[in-house]
Amino acid sequence: MIRTAADAAPRPATGPRMARLARQLEAARDAAARTALTEAFWDEAARTGTPLVETLDDAPGHRAVTFLWRGHRATRQVLLMATGIGDRDRPADSLLHHLPGTDIWHLGYRLRADHRGSYRLVADISHGPAPADPVRLQRRLTALMAHGVADPLNPRRLPVRWRAVESSVFALPDAPPQPWAGRRDGVRRGTVERHTVTGHALGEEREVWAYLPPEGVDLPPEPAGGGDADVHSGPLPVLVLCDGDMWFGRLGFQDTLDALIADGALPPLVVLSPDAVDAATRRRDLGGREAFAAFLAEELLPWARTRWPLTADADRTAVAGQGSGGTAALYAGLTRPDRFGRVLAQSPSPGGPPADGTYGDGNATPGSGRRAYGDEGPDPAPVVHLGLGLHDGPASAEHGEALVRALRARGHRVHRTVHNGGRDHACWQGLLAEALVETFREERPADGLRVRA
Numbered sequence: 001m002i003r004t005a006a007d008a009a010p011r012p013a014t015g016p017r018m019a020r021l022a023r024q025l026e027a028a029r030d031a032a033a034r035t036a037l038t039e040a041f042w043d044e045a046a047r048t049g050t051p052l053v054e055t056l057d058d059a060p061g062h063r064a065v066t067f068l069w070r071g072h073r074a075t076r077q078v079l080l081m082a083t084g085i086g087d088r089d090r091p092a093d094s095l096l097h098h099l100p101g102t103d104i105w106h107l108g109y110r111l112r113a114d115h116r117g118s119y120r121l122v123a124d125i126s127h128g129p130a131p132a133d134p135v136r137l138q139r140r141l142t143a144l145m146a147h148g149v150a151d152p153l154n155p156r157r158l159p160v161r162w163r164a165v166e167s168s169v170f171a172l173p174d175a176p177p178q179p180w181a182g183r184r185d186g187v188r189r190g191t192v193e194r195h196t197v198t199g200h201a202l203g204e205e206r207e208v209w210a211y212l213p214p215e216g217v218d219l220p221p222e223p224a225g226g227g228d229a230d231v232h233s234g235p236l237p238v239l240v241l242c243d244g245d246m247w248f249g250r251l252g253f254q255d256t257l258d259a260l261i262a263d264g265a266l267p268p269l270v271v272l273s274p275d276a277v278d279a280a281t282r283r284r285d286l287g288g289r290e291a292f293a294a295f296l297a298e299e300l301l302p303w304a305r306t307r308w309p310l311t312a313d314a315d316r317t318a319v320a321g322q323g324s325g326g327t328a329a330l331y332a333g334l335t336r337p338d339r340f341g342r343v344l345a346q347s348p349s350p351g352g353p354p355a356d357g358t359y360g361d362g363n364a365t366p367g368s369g370r371r372a373y374g375d376e377g378p379d380p381a382p383v384v385h386l387g388l389g390l391h392d393g394p395a396s397a398e399h400g401e402a403l404v405r406a407l408r409a410r411g412h413r414v415h416r417t418v419h420n421g422g423r424d425h426a427c428w429q430g431l432l433a434e435a436l437v438e439t440f441r442e443e444r445p446a447d448g449l450r451v452r453a
Contacts, residue, residue: 005397007061008390008420010085013110015054015064018099025101038102042070050153051170059110063172066108067119068153069096074125078105079141081148082119084391084422085109091141092134096121114174116419117391118158118167118426120148158426159250162278169426176419178430180265183255187262188214192254197274197303201294202285207275208300209244211254212308213261213268235311237269237440238304239318240296240332240340242286242325244273251425256433265437272304276325286324287349293332297339313341314382318439320344322428330403333382341380344435346387347423350399381411385439387431391422 021041028034045052045068052066069078078096080086086094096105105123122144124130131137150157151168158167191212199206213236247253253271260266274296276282285292296319304310311317319340321329326348333343384407388400400416407414415438421427 005390008112008115010391011110013056013064013108015052015066015108017052017054018066018106018108021104022099025099031101034101038104041104045153049155050151053170053172056110061113061174062110063113063115064108065111065115065170065172066106067096067121067151069105069121069123070152071098071103071105071123075103075105076124076126076128077130078121078123079144079148080107080119080121081145083117083424083426084115084389085111085117085119091145092137095141111172112174112420113172114176114420116169116171116175116421116424116427116430118169118424119151120160120165120167121151122148159246161246161250167426171426175421176430176434178433180256180259180263180433181429183252184259184262187258190214190254190258190261192248197300199295199299201291201299203291206277206295207244209248209271209273209275210304211248211257211271211273213270214258235309235313235316237267237316237318238301238310239269239271239320239344239436240300240329241271241273241319242321242328243276243282245275245277246425247273249275251429253429253432256429260433260436267440269440270304270308270310272300274300282324286321286328288327288331290331290335292328293335296332297336301339314339315341315380316440318342318344318436320346320432320435321348322346322425322432323423324349330384333384337380337382341382342439343382343384344387344432344439345384346428346431346435347389347392347396348386348399348403350395381413383413383415383439385415385417385435387417387419387428387435389419389421389423389427391420393423396423 021037024037025034028037050068052064052068054064054066056062056064067080067082071078079091080094080096082094094107096107098105124140124144126140131140148165150166154168154170156169158169160167193210193212195208195210196205197208241247257266257269257271261268276286301310301317305312314337317340319329319332320343321327322345326345329343329345330348333340386400386403388397390397392400404414404416417431417434419427419431
């Protein structure tokens with residue numbers, strides 16, 4: 001079957017289990033029978049987990065996915081916040097339906113069987129009925145979004161950035177596997193350290209997470225002439241990764257790195273991952289920002305090379321990020337190809353370079369170290385590994401296609417992976433691992449296109 005972006009679009013649907021329950025409740029002879037049916041339904045949901053995922057006879061490449069919430073008498077409405085499903089600007093479209101005479105709230109979609117994503121739910125228990133006026137309802141639902149929580153019947157969880165709550169994760173049967181996600185027993189552990197690095201380009205110090213590979217693993221040979229050997233011998237490849245507070249502070253990405261190295265899928269490497277600090281600082285720094293690129297290339301890398309035996313080979317030095325961090329990674333790689341030979345960008349945010357062919361942010365000054373493309377001297381065009389989601393949003397989809405065309409027109413090798421998900425760490429953690437494996441292969445991979453669509 002040929003898969004297209006169109007057939008991945010979520011569509012409202014009532015799953016077989018909910019349709020059957022509605023018929024059974026309608027035929028129930030009394031309240032006691034309806035209560036027994038409801039309790040049996042919740043017992044089944046607790047055993048199988050949620051959301052409910054069911055096959056569809058008329059759409060074998062899709063599944064009926066039903067999100068559930070168990071309410072009580074004070075529940076006025078229940079809102080689903082699912083990345084890549086629904087429109088944040090139209091939250092009323094994502095309200096669950098109440099099954100009359102029960103405590104069951106439900107909302108179903110037909111999703112393609114390779115979908116992966118995260119979601120939260122929130123119940124409105126305000127006094128009085130939900131507003132009938134659309135404007136007031138919109139305000140109520142927008143305010144509710146800040147109080148979303150994980151699905152109590154789904155044990156698969158994902159931390160939320162800067163908040164002490166979690167999202168729930170679901171992956172349909174054909175979703176790409178993530179074999180390196182999570183902590184694995186029986187593998188050697190790398191070390192995660194936190195350092196404070198002076199950032200003159202940023203005008204402030206910045207906390208940086210540093211991952212060092214496990215001791216005792218096979219390391220690259222030390223170059224002729226020797227060199228410093230602090231924790232490891234030989235020059236180690238380097239990954240500079242945006243959003244260290246999320247990847248290491250919340251997601252435990254060191255467990256994925258340990259598993260990749262243990263499997264031989266990734267060579268021992270050092271990861272340098274600056275904190276995003278907070279939402280305002282992240283907005284200021286990330287995207288196509290000259291100051292942040294200067295910090296990564298001209299301050300962070302030299303600082304790290306005084307502490308650990310790191311390679312100076314741009315082809316073995318990568319920069320990575322997601323969302324506006326993906327745009328920051330692109331900017332750093334494209335303006336400093338002498339430092340970064342590989343760029344790993346997942347769902348880069350629209351509105352930043354280089355889709356329009358320009359790489360400046362208007363704030364750089366002469367002598368800042370920024371290079372214009374075409375004035376690179378002997379440095380080759382960096383290889384770009386681009387991960388795009390079918391549900392990143394219309395503007396993001398257009399931006400991603402423009403990126404591919406612009407980068408290839410300028411001589412970059414672009415390896416594009418398209419996944420059935422949105423701007424979501426539930427997807428990004430697998431995409432980043434796969435991009436790392438591809439990036440640090442012994443030979444540069446041939447130019448190509450891998451599409452999960």
